[in-house]
Amino acid sequence: MAPKRSASKPSKSQAIETSEEKTSELILEPGYMRQYPKTELSDEVSANRLVHTSKERLLVGSLIIFALVIRASNLSNPNSVVFDEVHFGGFAKKYIKGAFFMDVHPPLAKLLFAAVGALGGFKGDFAFETIGDVFPPNVPYILMRQLSAFMGVGTVLFLYFTLRATGCKQSVAFFTAALLVIENGLVTISRYILLDSPLIFFIAGTAYFYTRTEISKPFSFDWFRYLALCGTFLGFAVSSKWVGLFTFAWLGLVNLIRLWFFVGDLSVSVPSIFRHAAFRGAVLLIIPAVIYLFSFYLHLMILTHEGDGAAFMSSAFRIDFDDTTVPKSTSADVGVSSIVTLRHLGTHGGYLHSHDHLYEGGSGQQQITLYPHLDENNRWIIELYNVTSEPFEFVPITDGTKIRLKHMITSRRLHSHDVRPSVSEIEWQNEASCYGYEGFDGDPNDDFVVEIVKDKSVIGEAQEKLKAIDTVFRLRHAMTNCYLWSHETKLPKWGYEQQEVTCATQGIEPLSLWYIEDNVNIYLPLDAEKTGYKQLSFFQKVAELHKKMWHINNGLTASHVFESRPSDWLLLNRGISYWALAPHQIYLLGNPIIWWPASFLFLGYGIYIVVLIFKYQLGYNISISENSFNFNYNTFIFLLGWFIHLYPFFLMERQLFLHHYFPALYFAVLALGHLFQLFSSTFKNRKTYVLYGLIFSASLWCYYQRLPLTDGSDWTLEKCEASKWFSSWDYDCNNFPYENAGNNRPANADQGGIDFNSALKPQVEGFPPQDQQPLVAEPVEQDVALEKDEL
Template sequence: MSKKGQAKPVPQSDGICAELDVDPVPELKFAKGYSREFLVTAPSPIATKAKKLSSKEILALGALLLITTFVRCKDLALPNSVVFDEVHFGGFSRKYVLGLYFMDVHPPLAKMLLAAVSSMAGYDGEFLFKTIGDTFEGNTPYYYMRLFPAILGVFTVLLCYLTLRHSGCRPLVCLATASVLAIENANVTISRYILLDSPLMFFIAASIYALKKFETQLPFSIGWFKSLIACGIALGLAVSSKWVGLFTIAWVGISCVFQLWFVIGDLTVSAKKVFWHITLRGAILLGVPAVLYYTFFVVHFQVLTNDGDGSAFMSSAFRSTLNGNTIPRDIPAPVGLGSIVSIRHLNTQGGYLHSHAHFYPTGSKQQQITLYPHLDSNNDWIIEPYNDTIPDHFVPLTNGMKIRLKHANTGRRLHSHDEKAPVSERDWQKEASCYGYEGFGGDANDDFTVEIVPHKSAPGKAQEDVRAIETVFRLRHAMTGQYLFSSEVKLPEWGFEQQEVTTASQGARPLTHWYIETNINPRLVDPEIINYPVLSYWDKFVESHKVMWKINQGLTEVHAWQSNPSLWPLLLRGINYWVKDNKQVYLLGNAVTWWVSTLALVVFGVHAVVSLVRWQVGARVATNKNVFNYNSQVFLYSIGWFLHYFPFFIMGRQLFLHHYLPAYYFAILALGHFLDIFVNYIIAFNKTTRKIGYLVVAIFVSISVLFYVHYSSLIYGSPWTRAACESSKALSSWDYECYRFHDSLADYSSAAEKSLASLNVAKPMDNLEVKEAKETVHIIKSRAQSEAHESETSKKNEPVQAEQEEGVAPPQAVDIDETKKEDDAQAAPQVAEVDQIVESEPVQNN
């Protein structure tokens, strides 16, 4: 180092191609201000030119992409059965093809792209993607559905390279960093199956690249505008695939603020230009994603026009817009004494106030009151005056009127008293039941007062008299003052797992809101007819987001394969994706790349603290152009890692290792700069040490490749031996199931040949089965020769318990609205099982 802290010029090494060792970081340009020097922020043409790809660089990058394509697409048709969340996202593709409405916690774009690929490949929606391990039928284009995320995975590697080039890394370092991403086990795994992670990673990578390219463009030039708009589009695509894209938008915003700090301090930039810098960035980087996000939801609603299992999560007004819905229409609006009505709960999707001829096993042991989500005659109630018979003429139901509700089918009345709620433990909740017998006229505990909620009801008549659909009201128990109440709490099996109804003196006020959906009253003459209002796309957009957020917050049950975010940077645990035929797919990162990238972030943190301390005591820091670039770039990538990682610590839902992958991508970008400063500054004092730096990088890449190769069986679901599996567990917390594998590779060959023979006898095979069997035999025989000696060793360690069922259990789910069976003859399944609605992972096999 010179006295001024500048690194001595280092000549290009003779053994390294000059075109792959070019230094793209320009010299810092300072100008003299009124009282201090300031940094000139306009990029120099020389720096921009240095970041263009040379012919040899393009050849090297092309070779890397060919290798990446092979790694991502190798044996893509295997396994030929459903893997991991292909249950969900393949199932969603089916529903897009059939136009069946569904509900998912993620925005629709990535799912729609997968569905578009499946549709273009000829998918007809017949295969259900019902269970992990289900063998694909011959006409299911799952290969092309997997090929799409695989191709996006290849382009993500390309974007990684280009991003590092534009953020100031040497081509050889960019090549090394992109190479370790190309063979990074977790990224390879998620890009080979019908999942959302690969499209999400591609869009995030595209956002980062577009921003870095934007930073190297001359302000307000055509290239500057193109890169800015491209960044906005990529952000829109990312957030339209998963809400994680919101973290990326936040990172881009912070990056812009960081850059604008220097722009504002650049005295060569006028105040007017600073204003346009801020305005254009804000408008494009926020406006374009917002427009795209909303547009993709509109397309989503236009495609899913038919009533499906997911519509049970939506309001009746939403469902009424779907083809084939069963929502009542042409309802008489005025409600009065003698009306036979169905009463729907407003703020949960539990459904209608319901009763049936079954009784509570505890408490009063009177007839059960529940919420039931489907139309049924047991939802019908007769409105009676509290101390008189029903008049012959129509008497409207008004605010403050005291009434009784008589269950039409059983003749018992809605009732409450000082009995403990059947399930809820809170003292402020009491039991709601149905009580009465033949000839009994009711008692004071049957009396409820109607209280209209004006701000929730339609303006006009609906705020004075109760009207079907338009009026929202509360039912206050006259004796206790408590309100009819329901939450998400479910009754046990004796209550058919329907939603509990109680009376409550506390709790969230909206949970006491009800409205009338159906209304029949023979005393009405030529009544006004009403229907649910036709929802706009914006209304649907808002409602779907409320439901998405609610479901996402409900994913709180403990899962067999979940992990705490604190474990992710150290790769202490993976996820079981698939187990079948003595093979396994297990999501596990490349530990070499994973741990070194985490180390790179730690090293930068230590370096930043030391630099701040030195700066505080008056030392000059970061005066070298490469150190300045390292500090600024890795600072921003560390912020990106933080924004995509730490929010998971405050989430109450189930979390899994794959949630760390977006943050991990930022860590890999930081790793690239760590390798670059290592080669370019830390040891680059002469020609020899420069070569040593590249040699260390080459060794690091080689070890990463060896890890990928050694653990590739867990990526591709290919044969592995039990002994090799056991010896591979560098950490005891890596819990892939070694007992699933055969003792030797020869056993796979024998099993494949037997399977092939049995298929030949039993039935003609389709081309895919023949291909899989032949490829398996070929792979096994070639590998068995080199690993035959493992057979005897592994047989000694054979577990006492024999291997159980081959397939894996379906994904663990939170049963939000599953009803096992109902006493009614017309019982129907409750709302769609959540394992078809929310993201979930396979449970551990027994």
């Protein structure tokens, strides 16, 4: 919005500032029809936005010391696994062992933890299996935690430098950064082996280096350097968590806003605007893309062995592992008497599988499932529906052939009938089972018709007759016309939580597609054609990984005892219990004195902007000073970052937790710093320092009031109860002893305790029921390992 009237000369109060204090500037030049603001700052103001005096270097040094004391001290406590260290410490182990795993996050931050662990002598001989597992002496967990802690300190410095680069004075930047140091939630996540601290550090670096381009001469060496660093940190952020994509979106929007100012600045030539767009677009796209792909290159290069995550990937992906169990080649022609394994195409469930266990429901016949691991129970013998003896020659299976599949281990045949499945009791789904007994030749409910899906099969013979690997087909039940089908639903524990297989008369067609992976037929000649998977390129592997990551991420929809929604985050309704071992507990919770003003700043700013717009429309003179212009621009930019990092979570149906709010909170604190700057520049007296002192004192009091929840130090029941401002802050005060009572705890303290030896292991989906309220949250960023069937 262009101001209706604005003074280009500084006011009297601005004129008495010393040159070192002048950090805001608004130069309006006369245009053809209106005045326009210049986008390039003067050398004086640009210099004053940098750390260039010994006095300020001492100020920054004191900030570093303060942050190190708060965030990097006593990291050895507790000396056991905390919260999602189960996953990210466990992933470090797998990197060191080279065992492939599946995770919903990009690899960069996990690689950093693994590298630090390896440098510290970690050999991958500790599993990080359960919250509360005590670290043995040979695990450099303190060193790994220091990575998070030092990045937390770096985030504080980036906030200080960003505020300075955007026009805040030293005192304001120092005060705001000091508040960030004692934000309890950010302190907690920076003390452990978690992805949040590296992510926020990289986001903070992205914001800082972008602001440095704003105060650098366009197209100078410094400008290119800071633009490249901005792209680099953006690449680091996106490569650590997909939340970095929100930062990418924010950076794209603020660059568009900047280009819009260039368009309005008549002193900037049109070719220069195009160069800005070209260089910014190229650097901020290419560098992050290269870093992102390189992190996956390292990920795949290091993980050379089949681990517990390999089962999620296609067989074509798995054949490059050094110890792959996937057959490198197999007989191409499939015929009668072939012993085959059938792989489901539509899910990552794996192979058509049966075992000598019965359904607890439905017909009570032998179970049919999908199983992700290679196993003898995956093998089936192909028979013709009307032939009871072997043909003693090779007979191919063509499109439309009616066959029976006999389970090789149990000698029962694949079967379906008009009985509802035990789990998916839906009218259009019939049960798929194994049925038969010794000497039984089968019945018509064992008959399935092979229907080759030509547009999914390789062009040529694979579209006319069954070929291993190359032919995609459906199996239609001859009696009921349903199709052998599977989906993500799991059987209960009596079905070993393997994937349900049914026979469906409708439903999503890709879920009824199959192909044969392994094929043995004794009637084929020795020189018979062989086939195998084609080796995937790096980009094909990355694409497949991303499909699985996206699918698994969207599947994290089960309820969790400590989950919360974005509206809860703003109000700081509740936190997350990270760890507990009486009489200590770690519970993630923010500092309300900092949290609430930052989170609800958008309301006051929105009202302020609406009032300005109405005054402008009603014809009032709008006087925009240098300080208010700088406040409006930067507060809008940072609140835009807050909004972009928050709003998408309102649209998500997956599990969400308080720590998902921290990137948005960082931008909100940046905006809060500019509110302090506006106040400081408006009221130039000691009262501002009194206000800062009161706010910092209240924040420091809040920090120390709940410090035992942040670092797991000693506490008492009385102090714990006094710290609970709301009943929704559900940390368990019964875990702590009475004051002046030694280690005596309340009689009911054990009711809230947790047996770490029986803590739940990470699962693909499913969490404790809501009526089970553990004192400590189980890991929430799911490690998606699958347990092997021991049948």
